[in-house]
Amino acid sequence: MKRLKNxxxxxxxxxxxxxxxxxxxxxxxxxRTFICGLLACVMGTxxxxxxxxxxxxxSRTQEEWSRLQDNVLEYDEIADLIHEYNVTVQNNQYExxxxxxxxxxxxxxxxxxxxxxxxxLESSRSGGDTASERVSDLQLDLQAKSLREQxxxxxxxxxxxxxxxxxxxxxxxxSAQSKFIAYYDYQLQLAEAEASGEMLEDAYNLxxxxxxxxxxxxxxxxxxxxxxxSQENTEATLKQQIENTRQSLIVMLGWxxxxxxxxxxxxxxxMSAVEVIDLExxxxxxxxxxxxxxxxxxxxxxSQTESKKEDLSKTIEANKKAIRVSVASAYQSLQTTKLxxxxxxxxxxxAARDLxxxxxxxxxxxxxxxxxxxxxxxxESKELAVRRAELDFLLAYETYQWYVNGLASAE
Numbered sequence: 504m505k506r507l508k509n510x511x512x513x514x515x516x517x518x519x520x521x522x523x524x525x526x527x528x529x530x531x532x533x534x535r536t537f538i539c540g541l542l543a544c545v546m547g548t549x550x551x552x553x554x555x556x557x558x559x560x561x562s563r564t565q566e567e568w569s570r571l572q573d574n575v576l577e578y579d580e581i582a583d584l585i586h587e588y589n590v591t592v593q594n595n596q597y598e599x600x601x602x603x604x605x606x607x608x609x610x611x612x613x614x615x616x617x618x619x620x621x622x623x624l625e626s627s628r629s630g631g632d633t634a635s636e637r638v639s640d641l642q643l644d645l646q647a648k649s650l651r652e653q654x655x656x657x658x659x660x661x662x663x664x665x666x667x668x669x670x671x672x673x674x675x676x677x678s679a680q681s682k683f684i685a686y687y688d689y690q691l692q693l694a695e696a697e698a699s700g701e702m703l704e705d706a707y708n709l710x711x712x713x714x715x716x717x718x719x720x721x722x723x724x725x726x727x728x729x730x731x732x733s734q735e736n737t738e739a740t741l742k743q744q745i746e747n748t749r750q751s752l753i754v755m756l757g758w759x760x761x762x763x764x765x766x767x768x769x770x771x772x773x774m775s776a777v778e779v780i781d782l783e784x785x786x787x788x789x790x791x792x793x794x795x796x797x798x799x800x801x802x803x804x805x806s807q808t809e810s811k812k813e814d815l816s817k818t819i820e821a822n823k824k825a826i827r828v829s830v831a832s833a834y835q836s837l838q839t840t841k842l843x844x845x846x847x848x849x850x851x852x853x854a855a856r857d858l859x860x861x862x863x864x865x866x867x868x869x870x871x872x873x874x875x876x877x878x879x880x881x882x883e884s885k886e887l888a889v890r891r892a893e894l895d896f897l898l899a900y901e902t903y904q905w906y907v908n909g910l911a912s913a914e
Contacts, residue, residue, distance in 0.1 A: 588757025
């Protein structure tokens, strides 16, 4: 699908509505039904893809638009594609603009809207004496009272919702990156399964020959056949997972599920990136950037009572501790994937050495072709394991970076 640029819709901040990173988000919304519905779409199910971009033409160069609008999905385009074409992000932008129009921007604006709604409800009382009229008036009184309480308790403003949507967009980018990596990981798993399947077919054929020669039982043949069929089911499942992941990924990024964009290769993996990480510095950066913490700090600033400030102060301190732990855990995972990669490389080297020895034995007539194939499949499996370990490292690295940039768990 060739996506079209949007020549009419203008984003709230013109160039980049959501690309603020150094801020944060939390739940605990005390808003009326409209706001609950607004938040429900932050990370909601994708609607059918739109062909329009979120930003106006002047926000990017023609070269940038052309790159985003071609039929090639490149890994380093993911964040921009999410920003421009993801339906949830576009819905959030619309809901945010609607919220500002209806409620304003400051805490006081929002509280005043609650009071205005309460006044409207109270003025709509009938004042009648019938049972139904009294019941209706009582309900209006209760609703008005609730709105007045929300006006007094409100600690939200438009910026807290803005940060929520920033967090949602970044989470979508990480999710898309994970799917992109999983798409290739499933292909590696399929290649390994197919190689194993060939060996299982060889084992089945060998069992049939042995049965004909009287050296294998029917049960052994059936067991070998069952192994082949089980492997075929595994391969079919992996093929379906590849397709499901592909469709989910491209829909997130602006295509229809039935489209067939070219999916480019993954970026090269640089294991040395771990060596330059300063964990303590990154933990402090993560605290500064964290969306949840930024939201709670904003709520603290908006609080009108000492008791609420005290509660939020405790929450903020707990957030800071949790963020540092979360980043440290992500760093440990990154180190673990690096060690796994190094082990996979060692296993690959050993398997390649064994394969070369097996080739020499095969040429010397010391082993059968079937036995040599086992060494060959093992060597291929170890090579695929190295590539999968690279993908694990890449995902761990991306996750670590996003934690530092605001997505670390703060609870």
